[in-house]
Amino acid sequence: MSQNPDATSSSNIRAIGQKFRLTGWISFWIQLVLGVVSGVILLLFAISSQRPGSSGNNAGAGFGIFLAICGLVSLGVGIYLAFRYTRLGAQLLSANPNNRPRKSETIQVLRLGVMVSLVGILLTLLGAQAIVGTLAARAITQTQFLFSPQGNQPFISGLDMFVVQANTNTVMAHFGGLVASLWLLNRINKP
Template sequence: MSNQTDLKALPPPVQRVIPALRRIGWISFWTQLVLAVVAGLIFLFAILIESPAPREAARSSNVGIGPGIFFAVLGLVSLGVSIYWAYRYTRLSQQLSSVNPKLRPRRADTLQMVRRGLMVNLAGMSFTLIAAEAIGGILLAKALQYQGGASLVTGLRPQDFIQALDIFVVLANTHTIVAHFFGLLTGLWLLNWIDNQAQG
């Protein structure tokens, strides 16, 4: 009851922003967390079932996979930061519910925090898109080798063809892209909502 009384003491725009920040923060947090866990488990599974071929053979058959995996991992790390940022939105809603105006973040600070969250998601999506380009190029090269029918003549090894492991890596990277996209959507929605509430 006292919480309701405290909320009524706040300015009307702040009253409207608090539940939106809390709700969107939790939705964004849990959605991105689930997608990050699934992507992380798929990457881990792909690493664990990787064929025990010698390093030289693996390198020659997957030229460029190193940069692809590197950028995919950067995308996952950025996703971790984005998940933390979504959690901070929920903490920000608690700070905004303070009756003392000195303890309450200013509108500019709130907007700046949402903008930083957008930048994290934009950077993470950029990393995962670069990873997708690198991994997609490798899969295209493998598919073209197979289409050329050169396997009988040149004796290509099994890792020179598209395998289930390659599709796992693509799937994990796609989950990371979707998570960053969701973070961008929620951040843009929050930015627009807070801006409209301040004007209204």
């Protein structure tokens, strides 16, 4: 018995559509949760660093925070693209072949997702390098004043460490988006 090529093609498109929907939703929620947590932490840091006498007023940390925020903006685009994957999946599952996107359009959206994730990872890692460099410089100078009257004041606060964690969360969110985009790109190009 030979199978009808149209039926095989239709079942492949349905399978790809289901993968797009599932992977899109998983990627969407992972990126959204990690992005919101990172955004809240960075917002708290920005508010606390504006207080007089805070140790957050530092050129290296400021540039690092700027890059971290740029990474979050890029993550926002990645979240939108993950949601778009779910919509592409719904279109691929459509019974009307005219509603389905072309393969080239779908590949173009996936490539855009890969690029957005890579740019976001780069921006966030550069921000993390600037922030960690600033914290390392503070830690080195902190040991010099260990036995001074100011020795009981922490130069590196817990909020500083949360900013490092926020950057790590953002990198992880971008990595999740990158893995989802690459996996879908692999599935769509599979013979």
